Amino acid sequence: MSKKIRMLGLLAGAVFVGGLAQQAQAQTVKMTAVAGHPVTLPWVKLADEFFIPELDKRLAAANSKAKFEWNRAWGGxxxxxxxxxxAVKDGLAELAFVSTIFEAPKFPLHNVSYVAPFMTDDVRMMSKVIKSVQAKIPAMTEAWTKNNMIFLGGTGLDTYHLFTKNPIGKLEDLQGKKINAPGPSANWVKGTGAVAVAGSLQTYYNDIQTGVTEGALTFVTGAFPIxxxxxxxxxxxxxxxAQFAGALVMSKRVFDKLPKDxxxxxxxxxxxxxxxxxxxxxxxxxxxxxxxxxxxxxxRDLSAEERKQWAAVLPNVALPWAKDLDSKGMPGSKVLETFIGEFKTAGVSFPRDWSKE
Known part of the structure; x- marks a missing residue:
């Protein structure tokens, strides 16, 4: 074998080994992204149209060894x-939008806004307050990590209103009416004379159309697309x-294995x-x-006096909610006090202080 042929063989071998090493260093992770809600709703739409492509773009621009291969499995x-x-905890999904309102047993502390309504109509402020409370109270962060999740970004919902088949001219008009109210928001119906019926954005239209209910408690950006x-x-x-509704999360198992960049x-x-x-x-x-x-x-707008009246008829479920969590070893009272305190510090005016009897 000539010296030239031997050199070519060695060079080819080096290129082959180098290619294998580069492949070994690259990290392509298969990612299934899930949400029970469809992509037409804004929190899923933004994950689909911004988070995923933006993440891919920035990883490529940074020449990161990590690369994701996506399976978008929205809409349940x-x-x-x-x-x-x-699904994330069991390894069926690696990215998810988790609706804490529908998973209250796992994320009870994150539902504080639902037991203490009438605080602010500014969704940006609500999101800021919840993240501030979460940063101050480790148990809230631990709720994510113990379920194999890394909190990436929280989402609020614009302020809730009452959508009904017939007009509601005064509080007494709710007497006997069946109203869709999901999870903890069912507490907002107590004391009004109406009856709360479980439901979600996927069921409201059909429930009202078929007479199962006569209205729904929901928010404009959810009501519009349906x-x-x-x-x-x-x-x-x-x-x-406005309410805190959930978060975009990534599997902790996946996140922990990614390179630091x-x-x-x-x-x-x-x-x-x-x-x-x-x-x-x-x-x-x-x-x-x-x-x-x-x-x-x-x-129809409620006057400040009417709104105060509506808040006053509700039972204070925030205090028993907090004490119940305290009895289970969770900092319910601390979360409630910190939550209310954040709004007071910000100078927000609200019709009822849920931290008091």
Whole structure:
């Protein structure tokens, strides 16, 4: 064998081995992304159209060894609403939008806004307050990690109103009416004379159309895409307040195995998802309400005095909620006090202080 042939063989071998080494260093992770809600709803839409492509783009631009291969399984195709965290914990999904309102047993502390309504209609402030409380109380962060999740970005919901088939002129008009109210928001019906019926954005339209209920407690950015005003055109603008609704999360098992540069990029894009989402809701809910009016919706504002009356008739479920969690070894009272305290510090005016009897 000539010296030239031997050199070519050695060179080819070096290229082959180098290629194998590069492949070994590269980390392609198969990612199934799940949400019980469809992609038409803003928190899923932003995950699909911003978070995933932006994450891929930044990883490539940084020449990260990590690369994701995505299977988008939105709309309950892999995990039904309320089972998303279980799908991540069990390894069926690597990215998920977890709706804490529908998984209250796993995330009881994160539902504090639902037991203490009427705080603020500013979704950006609600999201900021919840993240501040979470940063101060380790048990809230641990709720994610013990379920094999890394919190990437939280989402609020624009303020809740009452959508009904017939007009509600005064509080007494609710007497005997069946109203869709999901999870903890069922507490907002207690004391009003109405009856809370379980449901979700996927069921409200059909429930009202078929007479199962006569209305729903929901928010404009959720009501608009499901065309709720077709069956419930009367909007009583109770302004129950913006709410914390859930978070975009990544499997901790996956996250912990990523190189440090990729972990940093994941968290950065998650933070931007959070900020973009809450800004999106803050700017679009008013525009959507105007479109609803143009399409036949009939909104009615509550005066400050009426709103105070509506808040006053509700039982204070926040205090027993907090004490119950305290008895189970969770810092329920601390979360409630910190939550209310954040709003007071910010100078927010609200009709009822849920931390008091």
């Amino acid at each position: 195709t892999v995990a039904k609403l309320g089972t998303e965290s279980g 065309k709720l005003i077709e069956v419930a055109p009367h909007i009583t603008k109770v302004n129950y307040g 990729a972990q940093k990029i994941v968290m950065e894009v998650g933070g931007e998802y959070d900020a973009r989402f809450n800004e999106l809701l803050a700017t679009t809910s008013g525009n959507l309400l105007k479109q609803m009016e143009a399409n036949g919706a009939k909104p």
